[in-house]
Amino acid sequence: MSEIIRPHARNARRRSRELALQGVYQWLLNPVESGAIDAHLRDAPGFDKADKPLYDSLLHGTIRDAQSLSVVITPHLDRGWDELSPVEKAVLLTATHELTHHLDVPYRVVINEAIELAKTFGGTDGFKYVNGVLDRIAGQLRSTEAGR
Numbered sequence: 001m002s003e004i005i006r007p008h009a010r011n012a013r014r015r016s017r018e019l020a021l022q023g024v025y026q027w028l029l030n031p032v033e034s035g036a037i038d039a040h041l042r043d044a045p046g047f048d049k050a051d052k053p054l055y056d057s058l059l060h061g062t063i064r065d066a067q068s069l070s071v072v073i074t075p076h077l078d079r080g081w082d083e084l085s086p087v088e089k090a091v092l093l094t095a096t097h098e099l100t101h102h103l104d105v106p107y108r109v110v111i112n113e114a115i116e117l118a119k120t121f122g123g124t125d126g127f128k129y130v131n132g133v134l135d136r137i138a139g140q141l142r143s144t145e146a147g148r
Contacts, residue, residue: 016052034060
């Protein structure tokens with residue numbers, strides 16, 4: 001039987017993803033140590049409502065593994081990595097980290113959350129691009145779960 005996720009828990013996870021995305025975006029624009037970005041984000045409104053273990057994993061893990069994550073992402077792009085917006089890069093990196101390291105979260109949830117983040121923070125149709133790329137990545141990383 002699947003676990004029932006309370007609305008509060010879902011909102012806490014969403015807030016964690018939003019904060020981690022903001023941190024990865026900041027890091028992409030100004031590559032400093034993740035600890036400095038983390039210290040700044042902990043003062044952000046609503047941080048107290050975030051799922052802190054998920055936030056820590058997404059922020060620190062994504063920054064730590066950015067190079068290897070981009071190696072996973074790049075073959076699924078139809079343009080160069082440098083042609084993506086910083087928001088698209090940040091969403092793809094954090095979602096790929098979550099697909100890789102948080103196997104307890106269904107891949108469809110990871111993709112849907114990434115789409116919502118891209119809609120909120122990205123360009124007009126960036127979410128469509130993110131959706132297509134993450135669908136292909138999920139097929140590679142979670143082929144059994146995705147039924148491929």
